[in-house]
Amino acid sequence: MASAAPKQNPMHLLHPSVLASLSNLELVAKGVVEGFVIGLHRSPKFGFSQEFVEYRAYGEGDDPRYIDWNVFARTGKTYIKRFLGETNSHLMIMLDSSASMGFGSQGVTKLQVGKYLGASLAYMSSRQHDAVGVMVFADEIKEYRPPASRSGSLQGVIHALDSAQPEQGTALNKPMARFQEHIKRRGLVAVISDFYCDTEELLENVRPLAMQGQDVILFHLLDPAEMNPDIKQSTLYEDMETGHAIEVSPVFMNREYKARIKTHIDAIEEAASGMNADHVLINTGEPLEKALHSYLTFREKRG
Amino acid sequence: MGLITPIFLLGLLGIALPWWLHRLETQTTEREKFSTTRFLEASRRRIHVQKKLKYLLLMVLRMAFLALLAFAFARPVLFDEPDLAVNEDAIHHIIVMDTSFSMRTAGHLDIARQLASDILDDMSDDDIVSLYTASSNVQTISEATNDPDEIRALLDSIETDNGHLDLGIMVSSLNGMVEQNQARMTLHLISDFQQSGQAVRFADMIPDVINGRPLTLDVRQVELQELVNSTVEAVVTENRNTVIASIRTFGEPSTSLTRTATLTVNGVAMAEQDLAISGNGIVTVQFNNVVFEEGDNRVDVSLSPADSLPEDDIRHTVFDNSPPAPVLLLTDNPDSLGVTYLSAALETAPRGYEVEVVNVSDFDPRIMQRYPWLVIEDLGVINSGLESAVRDYINGGGSVFAGMGPRAAGLATVPVLGIPFAQPSTGPNGRPINLPITRIDNTHQALNDSGGWASVNARVFRPELEDEDRVLISQNAANPVLLERNIGAGRMLWLTTSLDNSTSDLPVKPVFVSFMSEVARYLSNEKLLVKEQLADSYLQLTQTGGASGQVVDPDGISLLSLQDTTSAQDVLLNKTGYYQVFTPAGEVLVAVNPDIRESDLTLMPAQALQNWQNIVAGTAPGEASIVSLAEDREAEPVEIEIWRVFLILLALMVLAESLLGNRYLNLKTGSL
Structure with missing residues (x-):
């Protein structure tokens, strides 16, 4: 009698190294979300069913596909259907594409993981009919797509994410200022970055978003080699953003550096807490499950 | 290890x-x-x-x-382990036979052979023996062997030579030559033991240790009686027609002896004289009106009848009867004191020179080429035309010796050389002063006999020297007296003082004669070959004008191979008689005689010989210790680093x- 094949945890599909083998970012996002959803218990809060809830008057920016043309025929007014799980929000993904995001020790860079995460979030939001936008930035804004829930907007977001390349340094002021200029509606803002910036700078640029009523979630991407370096010999490290090189000893790297990076993470987390934002530390060597959980929890909290 | x-x-x-x-x-x-x-x-x-x-x-x-x-x-x-395995009771007999010239005394060599044979007869079966000969140097005839017959056969082949035996040198030579083994050593010395063969220091004759090994000494004397011996100690030729021979007798004859001295020149008996010898001492014999041939003459003085050592009854000498070499002397006054001094010095030199004095006003420069070197009494007499001719003469290989007399005082530069004069040394009153000679370069060939210069006082010109000027004699760093400069193929030797008695007293000092003789020989490139040598010495061929040529020994045998005629540096003169040395410049004769000390047959006192043996025996280990030593030697084999x-x-x-x-x-x- 043939033995049954061991049941494989579908979560392994969310591992970045597995995702890196897929060249199609949309496929990656779909795989991540589907794989993630399979592992969830059914819940009315997190369902993605098409159960009808109510009609709502059509507003500017709503996808015309959801206009109930029967009601329009009967009443001459445009109404759109609302379904369970739909919150009628928008998600703005802000992806840091600075040179430091190009670092990766596990065969996948932080930027790639950021792309997967961004695409997954976009895919997930798209399924909930949320408007999704994206802004790719380094020290300049590289790509910007305003949030939209129109058909094809997801592909546009994913394309924008996919075309991001690591370059230049990190500057939060310009993308945040641009965001404030163009996005007035309340929504979700997912900032995906390694946050190699001063805490004060982060506070200065993100706090206005929170003041504006945006719900901000900071996805803090760090490579395992950044959090727990383990070197055997003295190494000359070259800064990927500035090109500045420093020779460090294993003793420093294995002791002092870890303390410093932890202090930095704590500072970012504290700063995020101070402006009522969420801070999600993501180890790029681990599956994206934690990140997606954090996102859904965040959505639930913010309604 | x-x-x-x-x-x-x-x-x-x-x-x-x-x-x-x-x-x-x-x-x-x-x-x-x-x-x-x-x-x-x-x-x-x-x-x-x-x-x-x-x-x-x-x-x-x-x-x-x-x-x-x-x-x-x-x-x-x-x-x-030593190669030759011997019994610890065995004895290594080291037989050293004297083959020096004195052993030519009638019967001595045969007695020595018999004494050696006696030693061989007394050897035990376990003993080993080695054989050496000793004269000017020690030679190995046979390494250690336990076959006495082999040594006995070799004894007959031993012949005497013409060398001189120094016992001290002989003993030290044995060190390192004696083969190492475990046997006790006995050194048998067989000799006539002349008193003249003793080492300067008696300690040098004590062979107590050879290669760190103890031994005993056995002295065997071939002759126990004092022998009277006469020899021709020296032969001198004077005035080109007189030969004086010194006849020396060693020992006290019991009665007066009559000997005949015979003079032979180039193989022809020229004269005989009888002389009576009554005791230890020297008798001279003079042969007058002897006619020599031109060039080298073989002059032999022999004694007859033969005495105890007939081989030393003849002495070979060489007399060079070459005509005086011509020397050109340029001057502006043939009657000057300088000309007189120079002529006298050169004509009385051993070689003999014929000075040809020429007044510069009558001088035809073309005749300079006939002379290998010339003398200029005062460089100041050289006019510009003659200066150019002299310079060409030197460039072509000629040599010049010159002085600087009063005529040079008015010149701005040194003629021929063209170097300017500096201010002369002056005294407190501002006048030039005479200073003594303080520095002499003894290494120069022209100054080999440099004694007597310290008494010379001179007032000198001070030329401003150039790098190619070599200072040979000076008063101080600033006052050179004699300088040399090589110009082209020739050379110039010049005094910065006069050759008369005006500014220097050199011409009236004894050193002047020997100095001019050396200068003449140096500038004319004459050879420094010593024409009388001791037997068993080496003839330095470089003294014959270079290592080229052939040497023929007294028996007419050519000593050098064709290759050696251009490369050999010296030749061993092991025969007595005349060696002919052929050089590119001609034939030179070298007379070779045995060391005069070999003719002295006075023996070492018997007491001295006994003391010698006793001292050696005293330094040797006793019987008991010899045994233990033998055991030690077994325990301590030869070390090889x-x-x-x-x-x-x-x-x-x-x-x-x-x-x-x-x-x-x-x-x-x-x-x-």
């Missing part, structure tokens, strides 16, 4: 050094990209101790190198280490 200086083995501790170094790792920095360096801090380069050793083969080579070095300094030795082998291995190690280290270096370079 053992070690002579084991303390150097402490150097083995040094092998810990490469072990430690190979555990150390100087961190090699690898460049890596990192997301940010804002949290990093530059660290100092550190050296870490590794748990694992790297480059094991290289480390082993280095450790082996240091270990070999320590062992090499510790001087390792191998112990080897092998540090050279270690040095060769060291060299190989260094080579291997370099190649291997270089290979690692290349690999590392390639990886960066």
Whole structure:
């Protein structure tokens, strides 16, 4: 009698190294979300069913596909259907594409993981009919797509994410200022970055978003080699953003550096807490499950 | 294997050094990209101790190198058994036979052979024997053997030679020549033991230790009675027609002896004279009106009838009857004092020169080429036309000797040389002063006989010297007296003072004659060959004008092969008589006679011989100690140092280490 094949945890599909083998970012996002959803218990809060809830008057920016043309025929007014799980929000993904995001020790860079995460979030939001936008930035804004829930907007977001390349340094002021200029509606803002910036700078640029009523979630991407370096010999490290090189000893790297990076993470987390934002530390060597959980929890909290 | 200086083995501790170094790792920095360096801090380069050793083969080579070095300094030795296995009771008989000239005395050599044969007869079966001859040097006739008949056969082949035996030199020569073995040694010396053969220091004659081995001395004298012997000690030729011979007698004859001295010139008996010899001393014999041929003459003075040592009854000498060589003397006053002094000095020189005085006003420069060298009494008399001719003459290979007299005083530069004059040394009153000679270059050929210069006072011109001027005599650093300069193929030797008695007293000093003789010989390139040599000495062919030519011994045998005629530096004169030395310049005769000390047949006192043996016996170990010594020798075989082998291995190690280290270096370079 043939033995049954061991049941494989579908979560392994969310591992970045597995995702890196897929060249199609949309496929990656779909795989991540589907794989993630399979592992969830059914819940009315997190369902993605098409159960009808109510009609709502059509507003500017709503996808015309959801206009109930029967009601329009009967009443001459445009109404759109609302379904369970739909919150009628928008998600703005802000992806840091600075040179430091190009670092990766596990065969996948932080930027790639950021792309997967961004695409997954976009895919997930798209399924909930949320408007999704994206802004790719380094020290300049590289790509910007305003949030939209129109058909094809997801592909546009994913394309924008996919075309991001690591370059230049990190500057939060310009993308945040641009965001404030163009996005007035309340929504979700997912900032995906390694946050190699001063805490004060982060506070200065993100706090206005929170003041504006945006719900901000900071996805803090760090490579395992950044959090727990383990070197055997003295190494000359070259800064990927500035090109500045420093020779460090294993003793420093294995002791002092870890303390410093932890202090930095704590500072970012504290700063995020101070402006009522969420801070999600993501180890790029681990599956994206934690990140997606954090996102859904965040959505639930913010309604 | 053992070690002579084991303390150097402490150097083995040094092998810990490469072990430690190979555990150390100087961190090699690898460049890596990192997301940010804002949290990093530059660290100092550190050296870490590794748990694992790297480059094991290289480390082993280095450790082996240091270990070999320590062992090499510790001087390792191998112990080897002597080749000739002998019984500890055996005796090594070292027979040394005197073959010096004095052993030609009638019957001495036969007696010596018989004495040696007696020693061989007395040998036991276990004994071994070696045979040497001693004269000017010691020669090995036979290495140690236990076959007496072999030595006996060799005794008949031993002949006397013409050398002189010095017992001190003989004993020291035996050191290192005697073969090593375990037997006790007995040194048998067979000689006439002349008193003249004793070493200057008696201690030099004590052969108590040869190669660190104790021995006993057995002295066997071939003649026990004093013999009277006469010899021709010296032969001198005077005035080109008189020969004076000194006849010396050693020993006290019981009655007055009558000997006949015969003068033979070039093989022709010229005269005879009888002389009576009554005791120890010298008698001279003079032969007058002797006619010599031109050139070298073989002059022999012999005695007859033969005495105890007939071989020394003849003395060979060479008399050079060459005509005086012409010398050109340029002057502006043939009657001057300078001309007189120069002519007198040159004509009385041993070689003999005929001075041809020419007034510069009548001088035809073309005749200069007839003379190998010339003398200019005062450089001031040289006019410009003659100056050019003299310069051409020197350039062409001629030599000039010149003085600087009053005529040179008005000149701005030194004629021929063209160098200016400096201010002369002056005294407190501002006048030039005479100063003594203080510095002489004895290494120069023209100054071999430099005695007497200290008494010379001179007032000199002070030319401003150039690099090519060699100062031979000077008063001080600023006042040269005699200088030499090579010009083209020739040379010029000049005095900065006069050759008359005006500014220098050199011409009236005795040194002037010998000095001019040396100058003449030097400037005319005459050979310095000594025409009388001792037997068993070496003729330096370089003195004959270069190592080219042929040497024919008294028996008419050519001594040099064709190749040696251009390369040989010296020739051993082991025969008495006349050697003919053929050089490109002509034939030169060299007379060879035995050492006069060999003619003195006075024997060492019997008491001295006995004391000699007693002293040697006193230094030898006693019977009991000899036995124990023999046992010790068995326990201590011959040591053979092998540090050279270690040095060769060291060299190989260094080579291997370099190649291997270089290979690692290349690999590392390639990886960066």
